[in-house]
Amino acid sequence: MPNKDNNRPPKWILSFFRWYCRSDYVEDLEGDLRERFARQTGERGVHRAKWLFILDVLRLFRPALIRSFPATLHIFDRAMLQNHFRIGWRNLLKHRSFTLINIGGMTLGMICFILIALYVQYELSYEGHHEKADRIYRVSQIQKGNDFRGSNRFALAPMPLVPALKELFPEVRTATTLETYEALFSLGEQSFYERGLFADEHLFEVFTYPIKEGIGKEALKDPDAIILTESLAKKYFGEASPIGKTLHFENDRTLTVRGVAADAPKNQHFHFDYITSFQNLLWYQADIGRWNSNNYRAYIVLPAGYDYKELEAKFETLDAHAASAYKQYSFQPEFFLQPLKDIHLRSQINFEMTPNSDIRYIYLAAAIAIVILLLASINYMNLASARSAGRSKEVGMRKVLGAKRGQLVNQFMMESILIAFFSFGLAMGFVYLLLPVFNQLIDQEISLGFQGSRAVFGGMLFIALLLGGLSGLYPAVLSSAATPIKALKGGWFKKGKEGVFLRNVLVVGQFTTAIVLAIASVVIYKQLDYIQNKKLGYNRDHLVYVPYRQVDFYERRDAMRAELTKHPEIEKISFASSLPLNTGSQGTVDSWEGNGGKEELWIYRNYIDYDFIDLFEMSLVEGRNYSPEYPTDSTASIILNESAVKALGWESAIGKTFDDKQVIGVVKDFHFQTFDLAIEPMFLALGTKRRSSYGNIVIKTSMKDWDNSLAHIQKTLKAFMPQIPIEHRFMDESYNQMYQFEKKFGEVFTIFTGIALFIACMGLFGLVAHNIVLRTKEIGIRKVLGASIPNIVGLISKGFLRLVLVSAIIAVPIAALGMGRWLQDFAYRIHLDWWIFATMGLLALGIAFLTVSTQTVKAANRNPVDTLREE
């Protein structure tokens, strides 16, 4: 045989087999295994045969075939166990600071890991409560050429889509059309906006929402019926059964409660407080049969094991249906499928029902959790082995008194497993206490009850025990291998060259991570600060706004304005269809001067009034604002922003026509969306009656005597719009809310960075302590020979600080690259200045120096008589 060694089963697994197998079975079983291996090699090649061999051996690891293990480890010797426990406990108490650092560091690491793991598990648990979750898909569409906020994908579906899907493709088992919408409800005097799920009667065939009382499916066939969730039923009707009671809907009709559904879990990608037929949507009638009525969401259920790509490939026929409705557009929709469970983390397309998270953040969170746990584990092991270095006399004594090797191994292992276990218990307690704080920090509602949290705890316990075992192993094996004389002389714990190198690598790794995280958190903080303070092009202070819907008060606007401004602290009022927070209304215009109707411009629109531009303190680049002095303004004038003028390729816009109106002014670009989007073309037109039923009342106040002004505002609005709830919001708060996620992210990131740095320092502290223990005599001799204290401090510190410096050098390019990529997601961003890197590097060095010197100064100050006396 040419390649003899290669054609044999792997040696290690064979010895494993021989080790565990019952001696009277080992011969024929090994023969069987080998025979099979020889045959598999012939049939499938060596590589596969080896894998199968390993699998076979692992499958033979069964109680019936395993030999019985004699109690060589004496783990259950009660007297010894008690002794180990007592000695271990005394040892912990004797070195209090060590114990504190060791347990504290491990506990801290575990707390971080468990919390982050819970968060990750929670994010991954989305939609898990639906019985068919793995088979449900959302039908979304691509509109090539219709770019909106940087994407041409839309999470929307037209009304005829679901019936067509069912008809064309038999593999679509069931499907539902739905939409969430905030509708106005009133009961007696009270009225509220409530978020509801408007769906067809197949909803319950697709999604799992248990009905507690009354009817489900039948209620969706009847547009006069409504199903409340338990909490909404309680809000309106208290403890009494709501079945048969009525609610006034959209100031228009009366709905009868026919069912009560359990509250839907928070971890799904849309939220609602009641379910009713989608026929109750205002635009339902107009959308029947219209293929461009993109006001709905479509969900389908496919057979188990069916590859949804297969269905997608057949969608051409579907697209053809839709195409006819899009004749006058420059684009056509193409439908595609998104697995339900991917939506929360992997779908970032337009018009998502709620803002989704991003799988990248999950990866990042998982990475941070693992890094922190790794840092803590490295420390734990370093410290544990360092601590045992001081115990060589004890080991020697035990050996002289007849301790067996196994007993010593046992003792060390038990001690370190005890510490690990203790840390785990502490960590669990802290997690329980800290979870509410953590929830507030990350703005989630994670409870310990959800599925998957048990896996987190189980995993943690396993890691803790493994860690305890591993870190006990090193000193256990080292000490037990030494001869009693060597151990008594204190010589068994020599610093081996390889050991030092490994530890250096670990320290560099720890500090590199900590510095990268530190730089990242500074950059995140600075970018968020930049966003918060960047000139927006408008003023957002002292502004309060009240959104309203479906009220017809266009004629009474002036009266309302007059009444509101009667209050001395209220300065200005404006009515606008959108606010410069998150303007979403966009459309096309194809008529402007110099365009023969060939091109079209996508442009954001905002319908305002005479006071809008003044109230927001926007400035005009040229032209003038709308004014009541020009009666034609309301019908024949328009104001553009700079970006629109630029997009049209005009030098000056004044006097030109756009959308059949005359441009009278150009407003300086202002941010009307979040900072990850560049400013795009927009026009500001005067609001008309037709557009007035939706919008916002913006109020500028001096903010003095705010309670009084608010009372006046509420009284006035209630008088003018008695049928809708008045909810006032502050402009600057709403603005900050847009960046809430980034802000939370920054905060959380900073906290975990601090912890990582802290843990890294603890590791360094432990190592220095270890180093000093080993060099006690050297320091003593140096002092006798005349070394000064700074000499000695420098001598020991130098090596460690060099490691931190190396870490800084490695960390800077990594951080620069990573943060550069993060910043690219923002259309408006800060520069990565060199000083950020320099400061963080120096900071790390400084902290490391402080950590090191607390130990070295102490060691250098010791009297050489004390250190040299011991032999």
Added chain:
Amino acid sequence: MSKHHLGEFEEIVMLTVAILHDEAYGIAIIDEMERRLDRKVSIGALQTVLRRLEKKGHLSSRFGEATHKRGGKRKRYFTLTTYGRKILETTKEQRLGLWNAIPDLDFKNGYAQ
């Protein structure tokens, strides 16, 4: 009779051992079962059952010859004991009794008429 109760897998293993007569060792049994029943069997599962049956006295075993392919390790051949054979026969009779007790079976539709 519950003492003599055989599991489904146990029964199949014993039958296969009986079929192979004097040639029943680990690999051969697996091959035979895979061939006749189109059923994947892992060494671990089979060996556990073989040893259990041997312990119960249904099977007996002896060492056979060693081959080069087996790395010089001997085979262990299994044979049915008299007791084992009796148990198999009892099981078969019980089954047949059950089958015979079914009134007028319509095999096509799978239910009795």
